Amino acid sequence: MIFGGGALGEWAIPHIGEGDVLVGADQGAWFLVSHGYRPHLAMGDFDSVTAEQKKHIQQMAGEFRDCDPIMKDYTDSELAYMWALQQRPAEIVLLGMTGTRLDHTLANVQLLRQGLAAGVRTVLRNEHNRIELTNGRLELTDEGFSYISLLPLTIEVQGITLEGFQYPLRDAVLTMGQSLAVSNKLVAPAAAVTVRSGELLVIQSRD
Known part of the structure; x- marks a missing residue:
């Protein structure tokens, strides 16, 4: 630590x-x-x-x-x-x-x-935040955060699939500068983010 x-x-x-x-x-x-x-x-x-x-x-x-x-x-x-x-x-x-x-x-x-x-x-x-970076599969548990957002740390992140989210994605593409994946929510005790290529910030947050 x-x-x-x-x-x-x-x-x-x-x-x-x-x-x-x-x-x-x-x-x-x-x-x-x-x-x-x-x-x-x-x-x-x-x-x-x-x-x-x-x-x-x-x-x-x-x-x-x-x-x-x-x-x-x-x-x-x-x-x-x-x-x-x-x-x-x-x-x-x-x-x-x-x-x-x-x-x-x-x-x-x-x-x-x-x-x-x-x-x-x-x-x-x-x-107020928990931040992690992934370029593969990231498994998450519900720690009581209100929101979960995805932000590319590379110009483009491809093949994004979300499991256990209120707003799912499957094989999606996010480009740096977009706010498409801001303020999603977990709807399952355990969830996962999968990325095929690129680096993706996974930010859990609460006010």
Whole structure:
């Protein structure tokens, strides 16, 4: 589980399970420490925390990696994600990856492509959304979200078939820039999205 420096709150705590490897990127590390968790790894340039908070993070973290804020080529979130992919986990959950900075939000959503290429399932969550990327078959369960939307992350996604949705699709094509597949709903406890080619964002959301 990677905690970034975006919007975090008490909603994130129940997602932490026993035995999860916790990684804090910059301010995300402070969120973990301030809630009584010892990050397995804390990394970043730590330009979003005070000197005292940084010192406390360093004391609490199992491993501490301090990056130069000027010379590094990647965001703190991407550095943490690349480390996590190298560990070959069963799944990576990203929290604190969205917020007021739209550039960081979009960059973090696009990180899902790295997980897809590496064959490591990755889910990005915030208080109102669950986001996953697929280029094959993705099975979903009803977690109480009001809506589910499909957005192409490649110019075109072909062969889209939906099972367990209010508005079904069969062998459909979605092109980037269309809103055809926004605000669908699940009508079954278990559903599935199948894609023949292309990369498709599957976004479950609630107001």
